[in-house]
Amino acid sequence: xxxxxxxxxxxxxxxxxxxxxxxxxxxxxxxxxxxxxxxxxxxxxxxxxxxxxxxxxxxxxxxxxxxxxxxxxxxxxxxxxxxxxxxxxxxxxxxxxxxxxxxxxxxxxxxxxxxxxxxxxxxxxxxxxxxxxxxxxxxxxxxxxxxxxxxxxxxxxxxxxxxxxxxxxxxxxxxxxxxxxxxx
Amino acid sequence: xxxxxxxxxxxxxxxxxxxxxxxxxxxxxxxxxxxxxxxxxxxxxxxxxxxxxxxxxxxxxxxxxxxxxxxxxxxxxxxxxxxxxxxxxxxxxxxxxxxxxxxxxxxxxxxxxxxxxxxxxxxxxxxxxxxxxxxxxxxxxxxxxxxxxxxxxxxxxxxxxxxxxxxxxxxxxxxxxxxxxxxxxxxxxxxxxxxxxxxxxxxxxxxxxxxxxxxxxxxxxxxxxxxxxxxxxxxxxxxxxxxxxxxxxxxxxxxxxxxxxxxxxxxxxxxxxxxxxxxxxxxxxxxxxxxxxxxxxxxxxxxxxxxxxxxxxxxxxxxxxxxxxxxxxxxxxxxxxxxxxxxxxxxxxxxxxxxxxxxxxxxxxxxxxxxxxxxxxxxxxxxxxxxxxxxxxxxxxxxxxxxxxxxxxxxxxxxxxxxxxxxxxxxxxxxxx
Amino acid sequence: xxxxxxxxxxxxxxxxxxxxxxxxxxxxxxxxxxxxxxxxxxxxxxxxxxxxxxxxxxxxxxxxxxxxxxxxxxxxxxxxxxxxxxxxxxxxxxxxxxxxxxxxxxxxxxxxxxxxxxxxxxxxxxxxxxxxxxxxxxxxxxxxxxxxxxxxxxxxxxxxxxxxxxxxxxxxxxxxxxxxxxxxxxxxxxxxxxxxxxxxxxxxxxxxxxxxxxxxxxxxxxxxxxxxxxxxxxxxxxxxxxxxxxxxxxxxxxxxxxxxxxxxxxxxxxxxxxxxxxxxxxxxxxxxxxxxxxxxxxxxxxxxxxxxxxxxxxxxxxxxxxxxxxxxxxxxxxxxxxxxxxxxxxxxxxxxxxxxxxxxxxxxxxxxxxxxxxxxx
Numbered sequence: 001x002x003x004x005x006x007x008x009x010x011x012x013x014x015x016x017x018x019x020x021x022x023x024x025x026x027x028x029x030x031x032x033x034x035x036x037x038x039x040x041x042x043x044x045x046x047x048x049x050x051x052x053x054x055x056x057x058x059x060x061x062x063x064x065x066x067x068x069x070x071x072x073x074x075x076x077x078x079x080x081x082x083x084x085x086x087x088x089x090x091x092x093x094x095x096x097x098x099x100x101x102x103x104x105x106x107x108x109x110x111x112x113x114x115x116x117x118x119x120x121x122x123x124x125x126x127x128x129x130x131x132x133x134x135x136x137x138x139x140x141x142x143x144x145x146x147x148x149x150x151x152x153x154x155x156x157x158x159x160x161x162x163x164x165x166x167x168x169x170x171x172x173x174x175x176x177x178x179x180x181x182x183x184x
Numbered sequence: 185x186x187x188x189x190x191x192x193x194x195x196x197x198x199x200x201x202x203x204x205x206x207x208x209x210x211x212x213x214x215x216x217x218x219x220x221x222x223x224x225x226x227x228x229x230x231x232x233x234x235x236x237x238x239x240x241x242x243x244x245x246x247x248x249x250x251x252x253x254x255x256x257x258x259x260x261x262x263x264x265x266x267x268x269x270x271x272x273x274x275x276x277x278x279x280x281x282x283x284x285x286x287x288x289x290x291x292x293x294x295x296x297x298x299x300x301x302x303x304x305x306x307x308x309x310x311x312x313x314x315x316x317x318x319x320x321x322x323x324x325x326x327x328x329x330x331x332x333x334x335x336x337x338x339x340x341x342x343x344x345x346x347x348x349x350x351x352x353x354x355x356x357x358x359x360x361x362x363x364x365x366x367x368x369x370x371x372x373x374x375x376x377x378x379x380x381x382x383x384x385x386x387x388x389x390x391x392x393x394x395x396x397x398x399x400x401x402x403x404x405x406x407x408x409x410x411x412x413x414x415x416x417x418x419x420x421x422x423x424x425x426x427x428x429x430x431x432x433x434x435x436x437x438x439x440x441x442x443x444x445x446x447x448x449x450x451x452x453x454x455x456x457x458x459x460x461x462x463x464x465x466x467x468x469x470x471x472x473x474x475x476x477x478x479x480x481x482x483x484x485x486x487x488x489x490x491x492x493x494x495x496x497x498x499x500x501x502x503x504x505x506x507x508x509x510x511x512x513x514x515x516x517x518x519x520x521x522x523x524x525x526x527x528x529x530x531x532x533x534x535x536x537x538x539x540x541x542x543x544x545x546x547x548x549x550x551x552x553x554x555x556x557x558x559x560x561x562x563x564x565x566x567x568x569x570x571x572x573x574x575x576x577x578x579x580x581x582x583x584x585x586x587x588x589x590x591x592x593x594x595x596x597x598x599x600x601x602x603x604x605x606x607x608x609x610x611x612x613x614x615x616x617x
Numbered sequence: 618x619x620x621x622x623x624x625x626x627x628x629x630x631x632x633x634x635x636x637x638x639x640x641x642x643x644x645x646x647x648x649x650x651x652x653x654x655x656x657x658x659x660x661x662x663x664x665x666x667x668x669x670x671x672x673x674x675x676x677x678x679x680x681x682x683x684x685x686x687x688x689x690x691x692x693x694x695x696x697x698x699x700x701x702x703x704x705x706x707x708x709x710x711x712x713x714x715x716x717x718x719x720x721x722x723x724x725x726x727x728x729x730x731x732x733x734x735x736x737x738x739x740x741x742x743x744x745x746x747x748x749x750x751x752x753x754x755x756x757x758x759x760x761x762x763x764x765x766x767x768x769x770x771x772x773x774x775x776x777x778x779x780x781x782x783x784x785x786x787x788x789x790x791x792x793x794x795x796x797x798x799x800x801x802x803x804x805x806x807x808x809x810x811x812x813x814x815x816x817x818x819x820x821x822x823x824x825x826x827x828x829x830x831x832x833x834x835x836x837x838x839x840x841x842x843x844x845x846x847x848x849x850x851x852x853x854x855x856x857x858x859x860x861x862x863x864x865x866x867x868x869x870x871x872x873x874x875x876x877x878x879x880x881x882x883x884x885x886x887x888x889x890x891x892x893x894x895x896x897x898x899x900x901x902x903x904x905x906x907x908x909x910x911x912x913x914x915x916x917x918x919x920x921x922x923x924x925x926x927x928x929x930x931x932x933x934x935x936x937x938x939x940x941x942x943x944x945x946x947x948x949x950x951x952x953x954x955x956x957x958x959x960x961x962x963x964x965x966x967x968x969x970x971x972x973x974x975x976x977x978x979x980x981x982x983x984x985x986x987x988x989x990x991x992x993x994x
Contacts, residue, residue: 081943098839142960162669
């Protein structure tokens with residue numbers, strides 16, 4: 001703890017695969033990899049940060065494993081990232097832990113992707129993901145926000161209503177890339 | 185806002201004053217005097233110098249400077265003057281205005297700020313007048329589904345009830361009270377009983393949710409605190425043997441009842457705070473929970489009337505506390521006597537000597553009584569205002585708990601103390617002291 | 618899905634006993650949000666928070682502006698805590714661009730961020746006071762925070778919207794006599810806030826009103842993913858300044874305040890203790906700070922991040938504040954997300970208010986340290 005955290009310089013995971021990875025983070029990533037093999041792709045391991053990418057069919061299993069075995073107990077944020085060029089919308093869960101003091105610094109990034117449609121009809125199209133609410137209760141409002149901002153419908157979410165936008169918002173989901181701000 | 189208009193010229197200023205004076209005199213001569221004449225025909229005019237005055241004689245009497253003071257004296261002793269001006273509503277409203285000013289400045293000092301500052305140059309003394317003007321000039325908005333007659337009547341009824349309460353308060357010895365009745369204390373409680381009804385009526389008639397909740401809260405609070413309020417003064421009644429407020433004051437010439445009945449005084453004070461809806465008991469108007477409670481839908485002067493009523497009520501309760509526990513108007517004589525020379529010789533200014541037959545206007549005893557009464561009342565009002573700077577708001581269940589469990593128990597303790605003093609022969613009719 | 622009324626606009630059937638109250642957005646006790654509260658008598662049956670009245674699309678705006686232009690508008694969500702809001706963004710951009718912050722700037726960042734935390738908490742405390750009907754507790758903190766605002770104005774040039782932190786350091790160095798001035802004011806400030814205990818925190822009416830109101834157990838605090846004072850009042854020792862020290866916090870002795878009760882009173886006391894702790898940290902930082910040196914590394918005019926992403930978090934006045942930046946080798950961030958404490962604590966509101974008395978609503982609501990503008994972003 002005495003070491004001040006210095007910002008990682010040029011820490012592009014793909015650029016320097018040979019660089020020695022931090023021990024503790026590596027062990028967590030290894031646990032995930034040994035359990036799920038190809039299902040869970042470890043995208044990078046940095047100081048205090050791990051990123052795991054899973055397909056949407058496996059996200060519930062991986063999330064349950066992360067909660068029960070790796071002891072990450074809450075979600076800090078749920079972010080939707082729109083990739084129109086890949087025709088996908090990525091939903092990123094940042095998971096943290098309060099119960100395990102060893103994990104206090106760690107943030108595990110769980111990313112999954114949903115197909116993207118050109119003419120979205122939020123809630124009625126194929127842009128769907130399973131909700132993690134039953135596993136991480138804290139994602140409830142984050143997923144609601146993600147639904148309205150990107151049109152990703154979370155199945156089994158009890159409350160897929162609007163949160164921040166007006167009730168009568170009838171435009172595109174605003175965080176999609178094809179929703180342009182006027183004048184920019 | 186500059187003090188002087190940019191095109192100001194002194195000659196214009198003088199001219200405008202003279203213009204105004206000219207029109208005032210002209211209009212008075214042409215309209216005022218004929219109206220007075222007409223009115224005198226309808227009044228019962230007094231007998232002067234063994235002669236029944238006629239309207240013409242009356243008009244000349246009014247114009248005679250040497251008779252104006254006796255006239256004023258006779259006016260002061262009419263019922264009309266008592267009800268509207270001195271011991272009645274006008275006096276109470278004046279003290280209420282003073283209360284608002286004191287409240288603002290005191291709270292500001294407590295909270296490290298200055299309070300009203302600019303309006304009226306001297307410490308913002310005209311701020312209240314400004315607020316009143318603003319309230320009067322505002323539009324009155326009535327909710328669409330409101331029960332209009334009751335909604336309109338509620339603020340008026342509130343002020344009227346507060347004024348009726350004021351009418352029972354004796355301010356000075358020698359009959360300076362609007363209604364000196366033998367069941368004065370009972371009448372006070374009968375009048376207090378109207379406040380929850382008015383509150384609930386206005387809350388219900390507004391047909392809105394927040395006033396409704398506020399009205400229900402006010403009903404709970406006032407009804408559950410009326411019982412300790414009534415019980416706490418029972419000790420005073422037992423020791424005095426009278427319900428007449430003037431007699432209660434006269435019984436405290438030597439010692440105040442707060443000396444013997446401190447518990448009763450404390451309970452009365454707390455119950456008074458709750459009846460007045462003052463912090464920490466301002467639940468019916470708790471703005472962070474229910475907007476403004478039962479006042480939510482009032483706008484403009486309707487709101488102003490309710491505020492006026494509540495401050496008049498504050499004065500009346502404080503005065504009642506003074507009457508019951510702090511010895512009313514009793515106090516050492518500190519008012520200076522009216523100078524004899526003015527009565528005998530009049531005022532001499534150079535060559536002119538003005539004589540004022542009929543002085544003094546008010547006797548020394550009455551002025552002294554009023555002074556002591558006002559000082560004590562303002563002291564109690566100050567104590568009522570003080571918790572606003574110190575306490576947060578209480579919750580309704582805690583409030584009812586205090587009312588029903590603690591205060592009523594203390595009231596009985598108080599009554600037992602009073603009965604003990606009475607039967608031991610210490611106090612009361614025929615006691616040692 | 619037959620009638621295409623958008624969600625939230627349908628009429629619903631309710632029991633006749635149940636009264637629906639719209640607490641907000643034009644309600645003196647709501648802030649810029651709406652709580653749809655259903656009450657049965659004096660008890661709250663359900664509460665449905667409806668934020669979004671001050672949603673300004675900060676995240677969308679950030680996608681159109683480069684890393685430097687983003688600085689001033691990203692602090693808008695909480696202008697009273699503007700240094701702390703910018704902090705994770707600056708840390709993230711520094712990591713993306715590979716910048717090393719000078720040592721003096723690290724300490725000055727700590728000082729500015731702690732001063733700003735005090736300013737924010739004072740503002741919050743003022744509103745908490747007035748929500749409980751304690752008008753003196755509104756005026757005192759609102760007046761005392763001017764002291765620190767004044768100090769921050771001398772450092773940064775702006776009263777509340779400082780835009781002081783930039784990627785690579787801080788915008789400008791402090792004035793010459795800063796250390797004496799800061800120490801003097803912080804000492805006086807500490808003396809003042811200790812006086813609050815007498816009028817507010819030890820007030821029997823306040824204690825009777827807020828103790829036991831809206832109790833959040835330790836397990837629930839973790840499960841709901843709360844953060845900041847809400848979390849620490851429930852007995853979880855989690856303060857990022859201590860757990861994941863950033864900048865100069867690793868070299869300072871930071872004590873994190875934890876209370877066990879988890880009720881409204883504990884939640885309101887934690888920020889007050891935090892202010893005392895902030896004064897401590899500022900004094901330490903003033904001692905250890907290098908007396909001279911550069912405060913900023915030069916940036917290229919239009920810096921580009923790599924094909925990378927970062928997630929940085931700091932402890933703000935309202936708890937952990939994370940900034941997630943996805944960069945795709947452009948001068949603008951591809952996606953920027955602020956994970957704010959207020960939004961994370963929002964989930965407690967329906968949970969805690971259910972079954973409470975209506976009179977407890979402001980006490981519970983504002984004790985969550987919820988800042989509507991921040992939650993809406």
